[in-house]
Amino acid sequence: MIRGGVFTKMYSVVDSVCDMFNNLFRTSKSKKLTLEVSICFLLVFSLGIPVFLKGNSFSVLVTICAVTQLTGLIAIVKSNTIRFSNVKMVYLVLFEIIGLSFMITGLYFRVLGYIAIFFVLGVIVPISHMILHAYGEGNSLKGIASGIVMAFFIFLIISLVSGPALGADQYFSFTSNPNIVGGLMVVVTAALIYLLFEAKDNIKKIKIIFLIGLSTSICFFSQSRTSLIAILMQLFVAAIVVAVRKLKYYQDENLKATIKKSIKHLLMMIIIFAVAWGTFFFSMTTVKKEISNLLPNIQIRTESKQISLEKTLDISGARFAKGIDNRNGDAFTSGRIGIWHEFLSNIRIYGHKTEGRAINVNGRVYHGTNAHNVYLQIAYSAGAIAGVAILLLMLIILKDLIFKLIYFIRVGDVSNELVFFVMGYIGFFIASLTSGGYMTYTYLPATLFWITLFVVSIKNERSCNDESLQNRI
Structure with missing residues (x-):
């Protein structure tokens, strides 16, 4: 049975529900597929859901995704x-402090969305x-990555059949924001790196590297x-x-041979990446144009004006370099410095009714913008x-990772499961500095972060002596 203070009754419901579903999903294959x-x-x-429901999607999205996640787990x-x-x-x-803060603010301002955030971060997470740990770290992360x-x-x-072609504008597929596409690719890349490390077959590794190049x-x-x-x-x-790992496992080989083999692998990876990039560009220009002509009635987004690869690279390069030479950094951050200052100046103990603010920064007018920073936003x-x-x-997560890094430096190896979490942590942490997306379901790097956090949030049942350290990590 689940044990634990005031949460015992709430979590005991999971007992009976788990038993009911386990009678339906008895085999390991069916459980893996379910996850x-x-x-x-x-x-x-x-x-x-946000594409089809537009502005009223939050409550529907959170409800459907919460039910889906709990049912699957x-x-x-x-x-x-x-x-x-x-x-x-x-x-x-810390989960409960964050969740209860949202619930109290939601009750005070009568904002149902905040109460939903408490339910997700304070209960579902x-x-x-606990469930993912009980299922097994490796089994859980393989299922998550495969999903x-x-x-x-x-x-x-969907992007190829109904989305727009590549053009002069930022590519956003069938979504409403190119940053959503970018966030998905961060999550996909993290999962593919984990699956690459888990793969034993060379053909499978080549396929995964191609997909990483695609993402x-x-x-x-x-x-x-x-x-x-x-x-x-x-x-x-x-x-x-x-x-x-190569330095560890090939330590018995000649160093020159190890370096030569590594260079060969790197060149092969570059070639596969180049093929992946070319495949995506050709598919989303030439092939996409033909599909749009054949199936004009199922296009979700208007097709962008067709553009050459050279022109696309020039436009993208100019955007990525935007503001680098700007002394105050405001152009580089697309006005975020002014937004951060405005939100920081208005932080208080009991929060606010809405997450956005109307801001005028250096002539830029923002109507209901978010903080563009997870910590300021929360x-x-x-x-x-x-x-x-x-x-x-x-910071606590970072501390736990540093301890594991020390072990990594000592023995020259780390579990693939920890690598997967680190990939997700990197994606969420970097995005958290310039994005206000902290909520699972509504922001995909946050979704991966909160789900895979169990890798470090669960106690290790083994002792902390040196002999058991390798098994713990």
Whole structure:
């Protein structure tokens, strides 16, 4: 049974529901498929619902995604394997502080959306961590990664059939914002890097590298600078892990032979990336034009004016370099410095009724803009205490990762599961500096972050002595 203070009654409901669903999903294959499909639907709903419901999508999106997530998770474990006490107290306390801050603000201002945020961050997140831990770290992350790749294929199909062609504008597929596309690619790249590290077959590795090249190219053409920086950082960290592993596992070989083999692998990866980029550009220009002519009635977005690869690269390059030579940095951040100052000046203990503000910064007028920073956004929306809590949470995670990094340096290896979480953490952390997207379901890097956080939020049952350290990490 689940144990734990005032939450016992609330979490005990999960016991009976888990038992009911486990009677329906008895085999390991059906449970694995259930997790994959639920994660896939989670991402597809997050992308699709705002497109069709426009401005009134938040409550519907959160409700559908919350039900999808809980249904998928409770179907994969038996109730007697879930332990409330497995969640590290410091993480649980911070989850509840953030969630309760939103609930109190929501009750005070009568904002139902804030109460929904409490339910997700204060209830669903810790329950999800317990269930995923009970199912097994490796099994859970493989299911999550596979579900993300499923959603990626659905995204590619819809984009090719009904989305716009590549053009002079930022590429946003069938979504309403190119940053949404960039955020999805951050999540996809994290999952693909994990699956690449897990792959044993060389053909499978080549396919995954091709998909990573595809996700990188889509992010580039979306011209989402923050997302591209996140992906480049993910690839850089992955390269470091590979390099350290090679030095460890090939230490008996001649160093020259190891370097030669690494260069061959790098060249092959560059070639595969080039093929992936060319494939995406050709598909979203020449092929897309033919599809639009054949199926004009199912186009979700108006097709952009066709453009050459050289022109596209010039436009994208100019956007990525925008404001780099600006001394005050405001052009580089697209006016965010003024927005940050305005939100910081209006943080208070009890939060605000709405998450946006009307701001006039250096002649730029923003109607109901968000803070474009997760920490400022949470502090502004739910109050200063919640803002401090999310900062502490990120610092505690960083502390836990540093301890694991020390182990990595000592022995030259780290678990693929931890690598996956680090990829998600990088994506969310970098985006959190320039985006206000903290809520799971509505912002995909945040969705991956909150779900995979169980890798560090769950207590290790083994001792902390040196002999057990390798097994713990």
